[in-house]
Amino acid sequence: MSSPSFNQNPTPEPEAPLIGFGYNYATVTDKISxxxxxxRTPRTWLVGFAIAFALLMVLMLAIGKLLFVGVGVWGIQIPVGWGWAIVNFVWWVGIAHAGTLISAIxxxxxxEWRTSxxxxxxxxxxxxxxxxxxFPLLHLGRPWLFYWLFPYPNTMNVWPQFRSPLIWDVFAVSTYATVSLIFWYVGLIPDLATIRDRSKKTLSQKIYGIFAMGxxxxxxxxxxxxxAYLLLAGxxxxLVVSVHSVVSFDFAVGIVPGWHSAIFPPYFVAGAIFSGFAMVLTISIPVRKFYGLEDFITERHLNNMAKVLLATGLIVAYGxxxxxxxxxxxxxxxxxxxxMDRMTGHYMNxxxxxxxxxVVVPQFLWIPKIxxxxxxxxxISILVNVGMWLERYVIVVxxxxRDFVPSSWRNYTGTHWDVATFLGSIGLFLTLLFLFLRYVPMISIFELRGLVPKGDAPAASTGASQRG
Amino acid sequence: MKKRLLYGLMAEFDTTDDLLAAARKTVAEGYRRVDAYTPLPVEGLAEALDFRDRRLPLIVLIGGIVGALGGYYLQYWCSAVSYPLNVGGRPLNSWPSFIPITFEMTVLVAALSAVLGMLALNGLPMPYHPVFNVPRFAMASRNRLFLCIEARDPKFELEKTREFLKNLKAREVSEVGR
Incomplete structure (x- = not known):
């Protein structure tokens, strides 16, 4: 897939290995599968899943309340019609960007370090x-009519307003979701086949077999x-750059001071990568510890991610x-x-x-020891997540x-239903994540086989480094 | 095993180098219906098997063009033909506003055609395939490498082909039933 001459540094420095010592095709496969x-489901998994599932139930409750009463349960009003819901939307979409960045770019x-x-x-x-x-769907007020956003032939004989960034957003986010899903699934197929072949139980052989497609x-x-994989990456x-640019158009195309700015697309994309890498660190650090994957997600991986965090943090600071x-x-x-109001007004904190x-906290990442x-x-990664949420809060709220006419100024605070929906969305995220960790190989096994070093492993892996 | 019940002969290898050498020799020997099975993509293996297929990039290109034209035309037709609506005095065909969705549709259709095209050309999903009848083939998704010559290859003769495969540093040669 790659030729080794591309990633050679002009001044090569000795780097830590990407994979622990002494692995070969078989042991890599066995360890991940x-x-x-x-x-035996690990106890830590059960505890984590229980907490995540409880939060998911909070989300169900919050959505139930919202559907029953209406968007008024959130603290939104005029002029602040976009409250926590849109803050959360931008925050989550931003986090989503690291995945595609790591996989594709x-x-x-x-x-090669992306593999693990x-x-x-x-x-x-x-x-x-x-x-x-x-979030935007719930924010519609009548979420059950969400399909009005799509151009479908209807008896009302009207179409979506294609000149509006909000419709661009519908296409951008749904395309992004679809492409991320198929990219992920295509990457999974060979590993699902491995699980199918190694499973002893008929039911799981069948289920993994169906998804491995033979x-x-x-x-x-x-x-x-x-x-196909390379083309998908291309x-x-x-796509990943376009999605957050389109999200930024939701703001930048409007005339509100603080939104109407040409720097928004690149500034949003950098912020998205920044928050996404922070989230990858937040999750992968505990996971590698609990599952003993320090040989695959090595210090070098964390170090590299920290460097990306620092670099994108600087771009955001420039923004x-x-x-x-x-x-x-x-x-x-x-x-x-x-x-001035941003720095000294109601929302200055x-x-x-x-x-x-x-801006300040990521500067510690200059120090190799840290x-x-x-x-x-x-x-640090958690603080960045917090900071990025606050950034969107400041931009949106x-x-x-404080727009043009002082008579329309009004301060905004979210309600406890806003908090419940946000915590609930974290519950949804974690629930899906825990299910993923338990039922899907969380590291690409077939790509890891390509990283097994030549020479220090038994015969079965000698050809390994042929694949760049 | 009778020939019509036989799918082919399968040789098992330890290393990718052995497999690559064996694949080259097999093709050089004149066998045409040959395939190799590996737990990871091995660079140069498909070329060693004399396999060339450039259709997939073309399918993706066509998908992308269809997505771009379709995406733009959708917006043009809705905004300028089906229900022309004056929004802020902008032209009905306000093309700069139509670019983001055109781009997203390009990527969407191209990506879907990459995946569906890959699966279709590979003949997947295929729940049953004779190679799975070899018990050790389960290792093909773990650490073993296999080379299979099909019985319908014109050059295939059970004993001669078996001898040929054995001489290629194969660890084991087994018959693949249908």
Whole structure:
């Protein structure tokens, strides 16, 4: 799939291996598939799943209340019609971006270290998109009419307004969800076949067998498979950039001060990658610990992710800086007022905490010792998640609360139903994640086989490093 | 085993190097209905088996073009033909506004045709295939590499082919029943 000459550094430095010592095809396969095939469900999994499921039930309750009473249960009003729901939407969509970035862009750039984390990050993408997609639908007020968003022949003889970014969003997010799903599934097929072949129980042989579609590892199939996978990566790369750009158009095309800005698309995309990598770290650090996967998700993986976090964090910081600078440079009184209000007004605490989390905290990642300290890294990743949520809160709420006419100013706070829906969406995310960890190989086994080093493993793996 | 009940002969290999060498020799020997089975994609194996198929990229390209034209036409037809509506004085065919959805549809249709095209060309889903009758074939998705010469290959002769495969550093040669 790749040629080794591409990823050679001009000044090669000795790097930690991507995979622990002494593995071969067989042991790699056995170790990952054992997590799925094990009869005993780990106690930590059960506890985690129970908590996640309880949160999911909170979501059900919150949605029930919302459908019964209406969007008034959320604290939204005029002028702040977009409250927590849209904040959560943008937050989740942003998180979703790391999966495709790791799978597609790092694949095209021949970054081999993506192999142990891509499956996992893609799953995270899917679940985050599921959480994200839910919010605008619930925010519609009459979610059961969501299909009005799609152009379908109807007796009303009207069509969606294609000039509106909100309709672009429908297409962007649903395309993203579909492409992420098929990308993830295609990556899974050979591993599902492995589970099918290694399972001892008839039922699981059948279920995994159906999803493996009769994959038999034929060389001709592999050839087309790799072509398809590479093309999908090539298609997903511009897609991932387009999705968050379109999300930013939801704001930037409007005329509200604080939204109407040309920097929004790149600034949103960088923020999305930033928050997505933070979420991958937040999840993969405990998971590698509990499942003993330190040999596959190595310190080097965490180190690299920390570097991406730092780099994208700097781009985001540049976005904040430019936003402020442009307000004063352009000199529009509404824009200047918006920035001053952001820094000193009702929502100033949110603003300064977000700057601390997103700009100050990531600077610690310059220090190699901190990048290699797993639990400090974990705390930083959580702070970045918090910071990114606050960023969207400030953009959505503060901008709306202080628009052009002082008579229409009104402060906004979410209600406990907003909190319940948000926590519930985390429950949905974690529930899906726990099911994924238990029933699907969480690391791409066939790609790991390609990373087994030549020489230090038994005969069966000698050809391994032939695949770049 | 009678020839009509025989799918082919399957040789098992330990290393990708052995398998690649064996695949090259098999094709050089004149066998045409040959396939190899591996737990990971092996670079150069499909070429060694003299397998060339460039249809998939073409299918994806066509899918992308169909998606782009379809996506744009959908918006044009809805906004300018079926229900022309003046929105803020913009032209009915306000093409810059139609680009994002055109792009998304391009990617969507191209991606779907990549996956469905790959599956269709590979003949998947295929719940049953004779190679699964070899008990050790379960290892093909773990750590073993296999090369199979089909019985319907014109050059196939049970004993001669078996000898040929054995001489290729095969660990084991087994018959594949139908």
């Amino acid at each position: 054992a997590i799925v095939l094990s009869k 790092l694949l095209l750039l021949h970054q 984390i891509n499956r996992f990050a893609e799953a995270m993408t899917l679940f985050a998109v599921a959480c994200a997609g839910m 994959w038999r590892g034929s060389a001709k199939h592999w050839k087309r498979y790799e072509t 298609l997903a790369t511009p 904040y800086l430019m936003e402020t600078f442009m307000a004063f440079y352009a000199g529009g009184r509404f824009d200047k007022y918006m920035i 949110f603003y300064w905490i977000l700057l601390t989390c997103n 990048r290699n300290n797993v639990w400090v890294l974990w705390v 503060q901008s709306l609360a």
